[in-house]
Amino acid sequence: MPRKRRPKLAVWKFASCDGCQLSLLDCEDELLTIAGELEISYFVEASKAVVKGPYDISLVEGSIAAPHDLERIQHVRQISKFVMPIGACATAGGIQGLRNFAKVENYIPLVYARPQVIEALETSTPISAHVPVDFELQGCPINKRQLVEVVSALLQGRKPVVSPHSVCMECKMRGNICVQVALGIPCLGPVTHAGCGAICPTYQRGCYGCYGPKETPNTASLSAWFSQRLGVTEPELLRLFRTFNAGAEPFRQESEAHDH
Amino acid sequence: MRPAASNLGDEVVLEAQALQQLLEVLSGRGYQVVGPTLRQGSLVYDRLSSLDDLPRGWGDQQEGGFFRLRPLNEPALFGYGVGQKSWKEFLYPPRRRLWPARQEAHGLQILPPGEDAVKFAFIGVHPCDLHAIAVQDKVFLEGPYLDLHYQARRQSAFILAVNCGHACGTGFCVSMGTGPRASSGFDLALTEILAEARHYLVVTVGSEKGRQVISQLPHRRAQAQELEAAAKVVAQAAGQMGRSLDTTEIKALLYRNYDNPRWDQVAARCLTCGNCTLVCPTCFCHTVEDTSGLTGEQAERWRRWDVCYTVDFSYLHGGSIRATPRSRYRQWLTHKLATWIDQFGVSGCVGCGRCITWCPVAIDITAEVRAIREGERSGARGQGPGARGQGAGISKGTDKSN
Secondary structure, three states: OOOOOOOOEEEEEEEEEHHHHHHHHOOOHHOOOHHHHEEEEEEOOOOOOOOOOOEEEEEEEEEEEHHHHHHHHHHHHHHHHEEEEEHHHHOOOHHHHHHHHHOOOHHHHHHOOOOOOOOOOOEEEEHHOOOOOOOOOOOOOOOOOHHHHHHHHHHHOOOOOOOOEHHHHHHHHOOOOOOHHHHOOOOOOHHHOOOOHHHHHHHHOOOOOOEEEEEOOOHHOOOOOOHHHOOOHHHHHHHOOOOOOOOHHHHHHHHOOOOE | OOOOOOOOOOOEEEEHHHHHHHHHHHHHHHOEEEEEEEEOEEEEEOOOOOHOOOOOOEEEEOOEEEEEEEEOOOOOOOOOOOOOOOHHHHHHOOEEEEEEEEEOOOEEEOOOOOOOOOOOOEEOHHHHHHHHHHHHHHHHHHOOOOOOHHHHHHHHHHEEEEEOOOOOOOOHHHHOOOOOOOOOOOOOEEEEEOOOEEEEEEEEEHHHHHHHHOOOOOEEOHHHHHHHHHHHHHHHHHHOOOOOOOOHHHHHHHHOOOOOOHHHHHHHHHHOOOOHHHHHHOOOOOOEEEOOOOOOEEEEEEEEEEEOOOOOOHEEEOEEEEOOOOHHHHHHHHHHHHHHHHHHOOOOOOOHHHHHOOOOOOOOHHHHHHHHHHHHHHOOOOOOOOOOOOOHHOOOOOOOOO
C-alpha cells in the first residue's frame, strides 16, 4: 500500500550504555529498508541531522537517573505518538538501578574524581514510572529481530509477535536439553521473559535473567528449589535476582527476600 | 542364520549386530532414520547413521526435576528410558510455516508452504510413546478436520518399538495401561536380551511394512526359551515401577474437586513455565502467528507450539480467562486426565513421567492426583461441586473446558 508520508522515527537516550540503540544499527540487512519505510528523524547515535518533531515512533533507551531526565522524558512523551522503551534500563531501571538498594551519594565519590559536579537522582527508574508508554521491549540488550518485528508490526498496523512467556518455551522449541534438569545448572529461564532465543542454555549455561521477569513469574518457588536442591546460597540468590533487571518488581522483591 | 518366512504377529530372533543391517535396509527404503543418541550431556532423538550412534552401555537415572546419564554394566543398546525429547517433534514440529503470501497488483497471493516430503523411521520407540502417538492420531487425524502435514509424516513413518527392560525413575506406565510392553502401533517391536555370551533381539512383526523389512535381514523363528527370556525382561521392568496413578473414576474425581485447596498448594510451586506441556508427548496445543516484512509486500503465517500455562493462551476479549497459576495448572491436569477423555475418548496421559522429570521444581502429577484423592477422603474438597464457579473473579465456570 502506498503511504502518504513516511512515519517519523526518533531514538532517545537516557541513562544507558547505548547497546540497545546499537541493536538498531546492527540491523544491517534491514537498515536500508527501515530507512526507506521510516524517516529516521532523530537518532544522534547515528546522525547529527535532526528533523523536528513531533514523531510517530519514539524508541526510548535508558533509565531516569538524573534530575534533567525528569523533564526531558515528559517532553519526549509530548512530542511522540507511540513511545516504546527499549532494554532493561528503560523498562526496569537497568544495572544502575542497584543504587535503589543503597545510598547513591556513597557511590559517587568512588566513581567520579569531582563528585560535586554530579547530579544524580536517589533512584534509577524505568520510563513507565514517569510517563505512559505504549509498548515495552525487554532485554539487555534487546534482540534486534524483536525490534524489527515491532517496527514491522507498527508499519503494517498489526499486533507484534513478542510473547511474554518463559525462556523455557524458546529453549524447548529450539531443541535444547534442559541445563538445570540434565546438568544441575541453576537457570532463571522459568521466570525470565523470552526474546533472546534462549542463547545461554543453548551454550549450556544457565539463564541469568537479562530479559527480566516473564508474565506471572514464580521467583519464590524457583529460589526455594535452587537453595534446597542445587545448593545455591542466600548471597548467591540475592545476586542472581539483582542484576540488570534488579528494579523490575518481581526480581526486586525476590532479591530483597534474600537480603539479610 | 537361515531367513525364515515371517507373518504378522510372528516373533523372530535377530542377533544384535543385525541392527546395523536394519538401519541400512531402512535407509535404502528411503527413510530418514532417527533414534536415540547422546548429545548435550543427555539423550536425544536425532539422525542415526550407524549402530555406533546408539547410546551403547548407557542408561538413565531420573527423579523429579532430575535427569542424569548412567553407565551400565552391560553393552545394552536400549538400556535407557525416555528422555526429554519425544517423537512429537518429528510428527508435529515446534514451528511450521503454514503459508507465505505476497502482495501483488490484484491483491494478496497465498503461496504453498513449500515443504519437502520426509519419511521417518523411528528407532527405539518406547511403549508409552506408541500410545502417545496414538493419542495424537486421534487429535490430528480423527474428527472433521485433518492435519494434512501430520498425516503425511505419520502415515509414511516406520516405527521400531522397544519393550522396556527397566522402569524409568518417574514413569507410571503400568498404572496407565501403556507399558512396559508394546502391544500395537508398531511395524516391528523388539526386546533386547543380554544373556551370558549372547546379545540378541526378540522381534515381533507388527505390520506388512515390518514384515518386508525383516525379510531382508538374517533372522529365525524365536524359540520358547528366548520368548521366555523376553517376557522376563519386560516383567522385570513392570516390577520396578516406582510410581502409579490411580485412575479409578478419575473424571468424576477431578470434576468434583474443582475447588480443592490442593490447587492452591501446587500453584505456589508451579512456575507456569510450560515445560511439562512442552515435553509431554501428547500435548498438541499451538498458536498461529503472523509476520510481515517491513514493507508489507510479504507475509507469513506460522504455527508454533503453545502451552496452557501462558496468559495469552486463554486471552479472550477483555482478558485471560485463566488469570491465576492455580487455574492454569488445574486446567492442564484436568484436561490431561479428565476432559481429554470427553474430547477424544482416551486419557491424555500415557504415564511416561516426562512432566515429572523435566519440571524444574519437580511437580509430580501422580502426587497431585493422590493428594486430591486423599484430601477428599479427609474432607478437604473445598466448597464442593455446588460451589463451582464461585472461585476468583473472571475464571468463573469457564475453566474445565479446553
